[in-house]
Amino acid sequence: MLSYRPGSTFAHRLDPRSKLLVQFGLAIAAVAHPTLPWLAGTTALALCTLAAAGLSPLAVLRSYRVVLAVLALAPFVAGVALGPPWFRVEPALRSALYVGRILPVLFVSAAYLTSTPVRDTRAAVQRLIPGKPGQILGIGMALVVRLFPLVLADVREVRDAIHARGGEARSLQDRVRLLAVRSLERTLDRSDRLSVALRARCFAWNPTLPPLSFARRDYPVLVLGIALAVSPLATV
Amino acid sequence: MATEQSVDLVDDDTVGWFTKAVLLAALTAALAQISIPLPGTLPPFSLQPFGMFFAGLLLGPLWGGVALLLYVLVGIAGAPVFSNANAGLGYVIAGQGTGGFLVGFLVGAVVAGAIAHRSLTPKPVADLSVPVQVVALAAAVAVVYAIGVPWLAVVTGLPFARAAAVMAPYIPLDLLKLGIAVGVVQGGYLAGR
Known part of the structure; x- marks a missing residue:
């Protein structure tokens, strides 16, 4: 790709x-x-x-x-x-x-x-969209890019665990429900940890913008x- | 001479909703990479719509919309977050004829959140009744098709009826996904969220 x-x-x-x-x-x-x-x-x-x-x-x-x-x-x-x-x-x-x-x-x-590079697009978004919406989207993009591989690894791990426990024999609904529930749980746990980490680091509306x-x-x-x-x- | 600048901290509630939106955007991207093959000539069972469903139900119209907007923006910026690790504005416009569905997911999350919560501030999902959840998610699915099918017709030059016929096999699968999403909420798996 x-x-x-x-x-x-x-x-x-x-x-x-x-x-x-x-x-x-x-x-x-x-x-x-x-x-x-x-x-x-x-x-x-x-x-x-x-x-x-x-x-x-x-x-x-x-x-x-x-x-x-x-x-x-x-x-x-x-x-x-x-x-x-x-x-x-x-x-x-x-x-x-x-x-x-x-x-x-x-x-x-x-x-x-x-x-x-993705960080340049993030900087462009943050500058093109004024005020707090621009900050939220710019920082959000940077965090999504950083966290996507971890969440993908979580989802694949859950899928492999279901497969290893004979999940293939279960109904489609059961497999999808298990995958959705476990993946969502892990994702929301990560969200809670990220929230604590951002607050601990004084997450502010006026960070330094990337230079462009x-x-x-x-x-x-x-x-x-x-x-x-x-x-x-x-x-x- | 040193200049003083006060730090404008983001309040705790906003940080909480923001991080949930970020992680649900990442989850939508991860689920877009996973599909379950179905027997015969049925299309593969994609898990991508769950990102829209959960963003609307958990985060409401504002933050649910932010989650899906982040997902689309990150894809346009070049991260391989769309189906089959695709990326770029070209994919959002064309996709595999399905580019409009990405925009549909974004609007669908806003619509689902607006119907489910009827306010910009989301309620706990446990407070949402089953009929409200079903109506909210059904409206989201309807919005996805209302945007995706005409978009498909415009991109491919197919007559509208033929574009609708091409997408019709996906509707029962999306309704099944809707049922599973409501089942996840009713099963108490998201209690306290």
């Missing part, structure tokens, strides 16, 4: 806020118009973002192969008819065009993922992001 890779490409050196804007802008632009020229344009732009992140399009396609394989079924589902001629080409082509719009979104999203700053190279990227986000309005 795609994840952050340290590097010094153009995309790595950009501020996460300008990258977020381009990512959302391109997603809006790609989804807004299901036409071939629009699809070609957004795909070309998305390929440029991949180049800026030093990422191969093939690597992205390989990484999202399950997503793409499932999406590729949509044109077949759209084309199937319950009577003669049994398969209609026009709705299948329309669906293929719609699904094609997703490709540039996956590309730009992959460029963002591989060039931006725009450089000269960010400004054209910001303009591009805004232009992409409003591009559907320009073509109405």
